Amino acid sequence: MKTALLQITSSDDPVANLDMVRAMMTEAAGQGAQFILTPEVTNCVSNSTTRQQQVLQHEEDDITLAGLREQAAALGVWLLIGSLGIKTHDADGRFANRSYMIDPQGQIVARYDKIHMFDVQVTETETFRESANYRPGSQAVVAETDFGKIGLTICYDVRFPYLHAALAQAGARILTAPAAFSPVTGAAHWESLLRARAIETGCWVIAPAQTGAHPKTRGKTRHTHGHSLVVAPWGEVLIDAGTDPGIHFFDLDDSSVTEARRRVPSLTHVRPFEGP
Template identity: 90%
Template sequence: MKTALLQITSSDDPAENLIMVKRMMAEAASEGAQFILTPEVTNCVSNSTTRQREVLQHEEDDQTLAGLQDQAAALGVWLLIGSLAIKTHDADGRFANRSYMIDPQGQIVARYDKIHMFDVQVTETETFRESKNYRPGEKAVVADTDFGKVGMTVCYDIRFPYLHTALAKAGARVLTVPAAFSPVTGAAHWESLLRARAIETGCWVIAPAQTGEHPKTRGKTRYTYGHSMVVAPWGEVVIDAGTDPGIHFFDLDDSSVTEARRRVPSLTHVRSFQGP
């Protein structure tokens, strides 16, 4: 199955980002892609809570979601919207960081809210507190598609092997890791983490990423690492997209999963054990 990753530099203007992503989807489909993936927070990259409250919407009103559903249907493709920043009806007003699997009829077949929040201090001057504005999800999700089961994760989730093992044990043969990774942690850990998750599970790991300096109308400038990546089930890096925005293609071959798991059937060796 010809698959396309979109590496993009989203601004804090969802309408502008929607135009960009729809254009890239059309180009990818014209090259034969049947499955297209976008990065984390496709609709809005912003460090300003004020700006987010101005432009983000609830799921039922979200123009990015509706527009990308329509585009998937028009092109007849599967689409992973890596994630959208979505308003919720929670009393504390926090948003959801929500990934969507869309079928070729434009219907939502699965939703996943990012479970692990990026609350870290990566340098003396760079601190993230994702849980301040986003509430964590509570449920792991495997999407059923006509090309197999897909385990859905988002960005910081990559650091938690038990989640990916659980998805693979539940039948996932592909793991999606849309991201907006920090340049500091990206340079240190991104490739190693993605390869480890692929090797541990015998899954394809597909990680479309935000990249570069993100245009903004207010708040601190955000920078992301790029290097959208595809790792095959045996651990080989099939794509490293570097740092420029663009579309990257590969063939998603399910037989690679079968072969990797035949050679090292580690999922069948998972055992429960008592803690230390």
Template identity: 85%
Template sequence: MLTALLQVTSSDDPSENLKMVRALMTEAAGQGAQFILTPEVTNCVSTSTTRQREVLQHEEDDLTLAGLRDHAQALGVWLLIGSLAVKTHDADGRFANRSIMIDPQGQIVARYDKIHMFDVQVTETETFRESRNYRPGDRAVIAETDFGKVGLTVCYDIRFPHLYAALAQAGAHILTVPAAFSPVTGAAHWESLLRARAIENGSWVLAPAQTGEHPKTRGRTRYTYGHSMVVAPWGEVIIDAGTDPGIHIFDLDDSSVSEARRRVPSLTHLRAFDGP
């Protein structure tokens, strides 16, 4: 199954980002892609809470979601919107970082809210407190598709292997990791973490990523690592997209999952234990 990862540099203007993503989807579908994946926060990359409150919407009103659903239907493709930043009805006003799977009829088949919040001090000058503006999800999610079960995760989730083991044990052959990774942690950890999750679970790992310097209206400038990546179930890196925006297409072969899990059936060897 031809599958396309879109590597993009989203701004803090959702309408412009929608135009960009729709154009890339059209191009990818024209090259034969039947499953297309976009990165984390496809609709808006912003470091300004004020700007986010101005442009973000609730899911039921979100123009990016509506536009991408319509376009997936027009193209007849499966679409993973890596994530959208959306408003919630929570009393504290925090947003959700929500990954959404769309079928070729434009219908939503699964939603996943990012569980693990990126609250870290990467360097002396680069600090992130995702939980300040986003509330964490509390449920692991598998999307049922006509090409298999897809386990949905987002970015910082990649550091928590128990989530991926749970998804694989529940039948996922494909694990998605849309991201807007920091250049510092990306250079140090991105490939190693993705390969580890693929190897541990004998699963495809598909990781479409934001890249570069993100145009902004206000707030500090945000930079992301890029290097959208596809890792096969045996751990081979099939695609490393580098840092330029673009489309990266490959053949998603489900038989390689069965082969990897036959050779090292570690998912059948998991045992409960006490302690420490």
């Protein structure tokens, strides 16, 4: 299955971002892609809570979700919207960081709210408190598609092997890891973590990422690592997208999952234990 991974530099303007992604989807489908994936927070990258409150919308009103569903249907492709920042009706006003699997008719077949919040102090000057603005999800999700089961994760989730193991044990043969990764942690850990998750589960791991310096109307400029990756089930990196925005193609072959799991059937060797 010809698959297209989009590496983008979203601004804090959802309208401009939607136009950009729609154009890239058209190009990807024109070159034969049947499955297209976008990064985390496709609709808005911003360090400003005020700006997020201005431009983010509830799911039923979100222009990015509606526009990309329409585009998927027009092109007849499967689409993973890596995630969108979505307003919720929670009393504390926090957003959801939500991934969507869209079928070729434009229907939502799965939603996943990011479980693990990026609350870290990367350096003395770079601190993130994702939970201040986003509320964590609590439900792991495997999406059913006509080309296999896909386990949905987002960004910081990559550091939690038990989530990926649970998805694989629930039947996932592909894991998605859309991200807006910090350049500091990205340089240190991004590739190693993604390769480990593929090797541990015998799954494809597809990680479309935001990249570069993100245009903004207010707040500090945010920078992301880029280097969208595609990792095969045996752990080989098939694509490293570098740091430029663009479209990257590869063939998604389910037989490589079967072969990796035949060679090292670790998912069948899981044992309960007491401890420590």
